[in-house]
Amino acid sequence: MGKFIVTPVSTTDYRRLAEKRLPRFLYEYIDGGANEQDTMAANIADFRRYRLKQHVLRDVGDRDTSTTLLGQASSMPVALAPVGMAGMMARRGEVQGARSARTAGVPFTASTVGICPIEEIQAAVGVAPWFQLYMLRDRDIILGLLERAQAAGCGTLVFTVDLAVAGMRHADTRNGMLGGGLKGSLAKLWQIGTRPAWAIDVGLRGKPHNFGHLRDVVPDPNDLNAYKAFIDAQFDPTVTWKDIAWLREQWHGKILLKGIMEADDARAAVEAGVDGVLVSNHGGRQLDGVSSSISKLADVASAVGEQTEVYLDGGVRSGIDVVKAVALGATGVLIGRPWVWALAARGEAGLTDYLATLQKEISIAMALLGVNTMEDLTPDLIED
Numbered sequence: 001m002g003k004f005i006v007t008p009v010s011t012t013d014y015r016r017l018a019e020k021r022l023p024r025f026l027y028e029y030i031d032g033g034a035n036e037q038d039t040m041a042a043n044i045a046d047f048r049r050y051r052l053k054q055h056v057l058r059d060v061g062d063r064d065t066s067t068t069l070l071g072q073a074s075s076m077p078v079a080l081a082p083v084g085m086a087g088m089m090a091r092r093g094e095v096q097g098a099r100s101a102r103t104a105g106v107p108f109t110a111s112t113v114g115i116c117p118i119e120e121i122q123a124a125v126g127v128a129p130w131f132q133l134y135m136l137r138d139r140d141i142i143l144g145l146l147e148r149a150q151a152a153g154c155g156t157l158v159f160t161v162d163l164a165v166a167g168m169r170h171a172d173t174r175n176g177m178l179g180g181g182l183k184g185s186l187a188k189l190w191q192i193g194t195r196p197a198w199a200i201d202v203g204l205r206g207k208p209h210n211f212g213h214l215r216d217v218v219p220d221p222n223d224l225n226a227y228k229a230f231i232d233a234q235f236d237p238t239v240t241w242k243d244i245a246w247l248r249e250q251w252h253g254k255i256l257l258k259g260i261m262e263a264d265d266a267r268a269a270v271e272a273g274v275d276g277v278l279v280s281n282h283g284g285r286q287l288d289g290v291s292s293s294i295s296k297l298a299d300v301a302s303a304v305g306e307q308t309e310v311y312l313d314g315g316v317r318s319g320i321d322v323v324k325a326v327a328l329g330a331t332g333v334l335i336g337r338p339w340v341w342a343l344a345a346r347g348e349a350g351l352t353d354y355l356a357t358l359q360k361e362i363s364i365a366m367a368l369l370g371v372n373t374m375e376d377l378t379p380d381l382i383e384d
């Protein structure tokens with residue numbers, strides 16, 4: 001693959017362009033995983049291991065990539081995953097991301113720790129995003145955020161449960177993004193100085209850079225270290241299934257429980273009354289050494305697929321991966337890093353192009369597999 005990119009096409013192309021555009025610490029914040037990054041690598045490698053069965057001469061003239069994700073019509077079985085600080089990767093990044101998602105006809109998920117709050121996204125885009133939340137110690141903050149999400153018209157709550165404590169992402173310390181005192185601050189300034197286009201477009205013109213949902217509760221949202229201290233203190237390691245039952249009572253929309261890797265947890269989630277489970281290891285950013293999400297999908301789908309919708313994220317890098325996940329039992333997938341790379345590289349237009357390519361890849365793969373609809377994507381299309 002050449003280094004010179006006229007028109008970015010693949011996820012790798014956008015990743016490379018994002019690297020050129022972003023200050024080092026922001027690029028590595030997206031790119032990195034926990035500890036030795038074994039799980040992050042496995043998420044991608046294991047997708048590649050599954051082989052598809054090609055079928056010919058089956059009339060694939062009427063292909064339809066559309067589907068329904070938690071009651072919402074979607075042009076393809078893909079949604080944009082919650083990614084913290086996306087608004088630091090492009091100017092008002094969550095708004096741009098949500099606009100691309102609207103153009104593509106897929107759901108966008110706003111992170112608890114996004115830069116643009118749901119109200120800004122809703123007002124600018126005209127569509128309420130899905131809203132992602134973690135359990136925080138202070139339940140009043142949770143209730144306040146649920147109220148805001150409801151008022152903004154969010155229909156789906158993506159509730160993340162694999163963050164009882166924050167994973168060890170070494171790059172964020174190594175490059176000075178977190179901690180490091182004066183040295184860390186100077187390192188960040190230097191890294192920003194090498195990316196003047198970003199510094200003007202996002203650094204200066206993309207303000208305010210605080211965390212839109214936590215503005216009123218984080219002591220100094222402009223200070224990343226203060227924010228990290230707040231979040232570390234607020235992550236609640238005492239959360240149990242009882243809290244999910246409590247949440248179920250508070251939230252009247254759909255709940256997608258994010259971070260389920262085992263069949264027994266998936267069964268408990270169904271019992272707690274959620275509307276979907278998301279097989280996810282947080283893109284390999286939490287427990288390093290856990291299996292890839294794709295290798296767990298079939299287990300979870302066979303345990304609870306009849307009772308609830310099953311989703312997957314982690315390692316989806318192409319339309320081929322989307323097709324594999326749906327064939328293995330997913331109603332849909334979420335993509336994390338890929339959408340942020342496309343956004344960082346080329347803004348809303350880049351992400352819109354990226355999503356169009358993804359849909360084209362899905363449609364072409366369906367044609368060559370000999371199927372016309374999402375329902376036709378079944379496990380027998382995957383080699384044992």
Ligand SMILES: Cc1cc2nc3c(=O)[nH]c(=O)nc-3n(C[C@H](O)[C@H](O)[C@H](O)COP(=O)(O)O)c2cc1C
Nearest residue numbers: 030081082083084111160282283314315335336337
């Ligand atoms: C930079 C970054 C920030 C993230 N922030 C959040 C977040 O705020 N909340 C959350 O539930 N998941 C978060 N995630 C996890 C993603 O939602 C998703 O699970 C993961 O990125 C999927 O893997 P992929 O990047 O290989 O597609 C984040 C992931 C990345 C890469």
